[in-house]
Amino acid sequence: MNQSNNNTTAIDFKALLKESGIAALVALGLAIVLVGFKTVDTPTGMDITTRWVWVVVAVASVFVGRLAFAVRRESKASRAPVHVDMKAKENRAAIIVNRFSTIGGPLFIGFALVLPFMPFADRYVVDVATYVLIYVMLGWGLNIVVGLAGLLDLGYVAFYAVGAYSYALFAAYFDLSFWVCLPLAGLCAAGFGVLLGFPVLRLRGDYLAIVTLGFGEIIRVILLNWYEFTGGPDGLSGIPRPSFFGLELKRTAAEGEQTFHQFFNLDYSTMHRLIFLYYLILILALLTNFFTIRIRKMPIGRAWEALREDEIACRSLGINPTNTKLTAFALGAMFAGFAGSFFATRQAFISPESFTFIESAVILAIVVLGGMGSQVGVAIAAVLLIGGTELFRGLEEFRMLAFGGLMVAIMVWKPRGLLAHREPTIKLHPNGAPPPIKQAATEGGVK
Amino acid sequence: MEYFIQQLINGVTLGSIYGLIAIGYTMVYGIIGMINFAHGDIFMIGAFISLITFLVLGIIGITWIPLALLIVLLVSMIIASIYGWTVERLAYRPLRGSFRLAPLISAIGMSIFLQNYVQLLQGARVRPMQPVISGGFTFLEGSAFSITVSYLQIVIVLLTIILMTAFALIISRTSLGRAQRGCEQDRTMSALLGINVDRTISLTFVMGAALAAVAGMLFVLYYGVIDFYIGFLAGVKAFTAAVLGGIGSLPGAMLGGLLIGLIETYWSAYFSIEYKDVAAFAILVLVLIFRPTGLLGKPEIEKV
Amino acid sequence: MKEVSTTPPELVIPSGADPLLTVEHLTMRFGGLVAIDDVSFSAGKGEITAIIGPNGAGKTTLFNCITGFYTPTVGRLTLTARGEEYLLERMDGFRIAQKAHVARTFQNIRLFSEMSVLENLIVAQHNELMRASGFTVTGLFGLGGYRKKEKEAADLARYWLDKVNLTHLADINAGNLPYGDQRRLEIARAMCIKPTILCLDEPAAGLNPKESSELNKLLIYIKDEHDIGLLLIEHDMSVVMEISDHVVVLDYGSKISDGTPLYVRSDPNVIRAYLGEDEDEALPPEVAADIAKDFDPENREGV
Known part of the structure; x- marks a missing residue:
């Protein structure tokens, strides 16, 4: 040799x-x-x-x-070591992600808006799309907690459950309509978030994760065993459907009222309700999205990200860590509550089985895979994971196996997720940085 | 009173099992500061390996119980150790120095993976097993409530005590134990002093997994049914035990295990069996809020 | 009665006229360990007060008590500024920065590394911006003059970026800055909370002589133009001698000297602490000369 x-x-x-x-x-x-x-x-x-x-x-x-x-x-x-310009590579990735977000985002929304009227959109497609959108919304909600504030919440499904059950119970006991219950359910979930968050949010990151997991399980066990109120393992059924501005989406209306198809002079079709539900969750999900995009540019949003980066530095700048985390936790919980009440009204039946730890793990996997903090990434991950498993229905038992494996692989390969580029929320030079001022540098910058 | 004592015996038995699992959590946490979320699933795998080995031994005709127990013990410890090693190697080692939640998320993924892996291979239904050790001592036979201590319970408690002692000796007397304690204090410094940090961490996982496998075997013997999901609850409870005892402290893990076992048993006996899991979780939450260092843990001074 | 002062004027302990921060009988124990033992001193407005001492003397612990990361075991910390009096030992950590405007930097830099340089400075103005955004409620809908306030915050950030010479890097992630820039950014961030007193934990550590002299200019600029107090932990004796008005020396948690740089420099207690206990042993002349050189700003290298 x-x-x-x-x-x-x-x-x-x-x-x-x-x-x-x-x-x-x-x-x-x-x-x-x-x-x-x-x-x-x-x-x-x-x-x-x-x-x-x-x-x-x-x-x-x-x-x-x-x-x-x-x-x-x-x-x-x-082989001879090739010099890889990491900076250039990163910049290129940033540009791609950026373009993806600015073009892909609106495209994604546009596609979602017209989906029910596409030729291929039959009952099944609309139904699956609705299902996927629930997870998109949950992912966006959890993204506030995990992606922005950096709080690992393993019991997110508890707030989803609180939302679903509070809608079902408000509707059953007080005969309130969906539109009244929706905010109530969100408030209930947020309230639970505050209640749980207040004592535990001062804990270190991984302790917090385990406590939230415990909380999620406690909620589930209570739902399972409190027969009089929650129906135990049998769950609650006959949950009322939402109306379209007071118009029922049924074949026949109650006395003195009109149904949707009568009002619009259409033939009755069960598709109306499906499409209505689809748009409902689409609007809810987009609401979550716009809220998140907007709040990121608020002081509270920046404080969340700062807390994720360094809590001690935050304290030295006068930021109240507990309150700041609490708002993230409560807002995340609120969106889970909204999603939960939508879930309840869509299924018309809920039971504790829908709110297991695995559900929390799936939502977390969506956030992690998509890139913590990235809105588009989370949406894509939800489509891939939920829609994808829907495609491979025959391989049901491999689904969770793949989930688990994917979570590990993503952490090892790309710990920040697939689309993890972050744009600053405020820029001093929106059109590119000016060259450094050389003269000031030699003068020490202070004059 | 008899009932109370009977529950005490049951609680100590259950607590021994939790204690054995808790050691794995506490050691890993001590050395690399992460919650090995998949540890409960290593325990579950240990239980499955024990079950299969028992069945295989039955088929080949090794039925002398002490020998069979010994073989099962060794097989499950060895194979679970390989699982522990592999999990660390694949899912945690590449993440050293990654952002702080990455190992925990990876561990959750690993936990889900292992559960479904076992479910795929061994089926989702519960697996029952014939009792291997039966009989026991009965006290106060004449009275309304008699107290029974089964041979199995004695085996469980004795085996736990033996393993714990051996383990405490390893940590305090051997060079491996010294290396572990060194890595716990300062990993960079240990590496500079010539300790193979990666190997020490791997061995910590291996030891934790071996003890969890023993717990798994005892669980199969004691309860007689297992499924792929037992690791989740047992894992969370053992973690609670580790936190209650003071995470990072070995005697703490054992003490915590015993306490959790007793609390759960008494809770089920006197309160409500449906809410027994709530008891463990509620204790976890309360301990973390009011005494995050646990009973025997050292206070953590925040480094600024 | 006529008093004859034996102390030359440059050795008189300064301040006292305008004390900004008064530390009285501060003691901090961790279990059995006494990290700070009955330390009292005061730091004046418009002055640079340096805390020096050998490693493990309790300097950073003292900082952590002042900035609320530790609650002192015994003692009183009074901050008098902007017509208010704050008892720091009774305040929660973050409130010391929020209400009393005590700013600090860290020995091992703590920036929000995944956020941009500008965002770091905006986050520092969190409390003011929160109020302007109506605690997010009105800000979310673009009401209540939040936009204007954010612009003002960006202007303040811009001002400090100019001062620390980082304006052209405002939009890149703080974690991507070189070490020296990160140090300066941390100071700029601390200044963005509009502090009454700025506590700097070894700001010159790891800087080269040129960067270090730029830092000195920056600190003097802050002192002169913004009329706040500066509290400084520093190992580099030449920096201390050059810029500080007042030096407090700690050793094993106790204060062993307190006065002007010139006074401290000649204090036998200080020399003993830095050179060891043994008084009988005469210092070899070259060592003594070295030390004198070290304490002398004129001989500093790289200036």
């Missing part, structure tokens, strides 16, 4: 094989019991079947995968 002649060093295949061998051995250890044996129910108890083929496949693919990875790594390393 002549290493001095060229810069490339030969790849040490023996070492790579050894490395891959160790990886394969680890894979064997992981797979041998859990994959190799399967417990099966028999009339007399439990029995075991084996699936050694799976183990072989798993071990072999780990070996090959590791080898390929290692070869690639080595051949990259052996």
